[in-house]
Amino acid sequence: MRYIAGIFEQLKVEADQRDAETAGKARGFENLRPFTTDPRHIGRREIQDFMAWMRKQGLDPNTQAKYLAHMRSFLKIFKNHTIADMDADGVRFPKGNKKPIRVLSTEDLQAIFTTLDDMLGWRGSVARGMIALSFATGTRPKEFRLSHLEDLDLKKMTFFVRHPKGEGSWASATEIDIIREDMVPFLERYLRERTAYLKEHGISKAVPMFPNLYRGLDEFYSANAFYIIKHDVELASGVDFKLKDFRSTLTSITVNSDMSLLPAMSAQLRHKTIGQTQKSYYRMEQGAAGKQLRNAWKNGPAIVPQKGVIDSKYEPSGYN
Structure with a gap:
């Protein structure tokens, strides 16, 4: 949260500068609510600016979702339900996808x-x-x-x-x-x-x-x-x-040898349900899928191009 707090301080400086410029150019903006870093009063403006900053930084959707989850939990401590209200109103928040679980070869x-x-x-x-x-x-x-x-x-x-x-x-x-x-x-x-x-x-x-x-x-x-x-x-x-x-590697090796061992492996991992283990196992196999598919083709028929990859009219450098 210290990192996120630092970002909000930076956003406040930028927002105050924009507000000052806007108020100087047009009437009606003098009473614009200033950007705040007070967790009791952080509202839609601050959250939207924060989301815009994350997009501008090119943050991974998983990271964006994690930061917003931290913010949601932090604001709830101060009985601030701005993010929940925005969610209920249909505001689209970044949603992270669970990444494949790595299995060592x-x-x-x-x-x-x-x-x-x-x-x-x-x-x-x-x-x-x-x-x-x-x-x-x-x-x-x-x-x-x-x-x-x-x-x-x-x-x-x-x-x-x-x-x-x-x-x-x-x-x-x-x-x-x-x-x-x-x-x-x-x-x-x-x-x-x-x-x-x-x-x-x-x-x-x-x-x-x-x-x-x-x-x-x-x-x-x-x-x-x-x-x-x-x-x-x-x-x-x-x-x-x-x-x-x-x-994850222990799980994959064990279950791959005998799928009937999944319940026993679930108990070993101390998962709440076998379903949790099945989901984890699926994500493990997603991570190893590419290598498994490549290995499956090693003994398959090879397709050899009839024409060379580099045409004869080109020099080895690839430029004519």
Whole structure:
């Protein structure tokens, strides 16, 4: 909201300049209501100017819709229902389309885990642990970032999600299974390296699964710190990815092998309904559709042009 507030301050300056010019050129505009940034009094004029600014900036419709949603929620705090009233009057607001959910390819996964195997130092250890845990369980970045050491039980092959999405609202802490056994060696290695790292610093035990000793004993890594460590893996592997991609990739690989596993996968992901998982799965497959279709044509008949792509009367540069 600070960013949006800054935009409104900028729009107010521009609006005040326009109002002054208009009032100086014609009568009847002296009493024009001035542009306001007071959330109690923001009206249609301010919202329309804001939407015009977003269009002028060429913002993605998803971003425009997100900014307006933030504004709607913020104004409601002050009992200002301007956006809702405009919506009821038929004003057309930008609507974002949900983007396909990314699924990492087998080649990308191989590159990432080969890189993880070779990474050195404590940051390399954290990278191994967090990515292996994510891919083994399908947990969200925040859920494994704020996990405790005691939450992971490799004997029972379970992981306790202590801080789930929707915590305190519609979700409670729960135990889920480790469903990719090939991730266990990575996790075992991380736990050994974690013990050695703590010992080097004269510490016998620490609560966090991923202790951040730079911040202090029993301190967790911030989301930004995890992003930096993830970026180390990106640079070394040559693969751009988000930590949440392992959740969708795990789902896609599991369900593609057997569609009857969809209900079980829905439970693993802790979705409210199977329908939610089906919609997510559809968006995952949208993201991978192009590659699947290209692969389907690899063994198909090739159409070879009878005439060369560059006509003989042209030089190789393409200019005659």
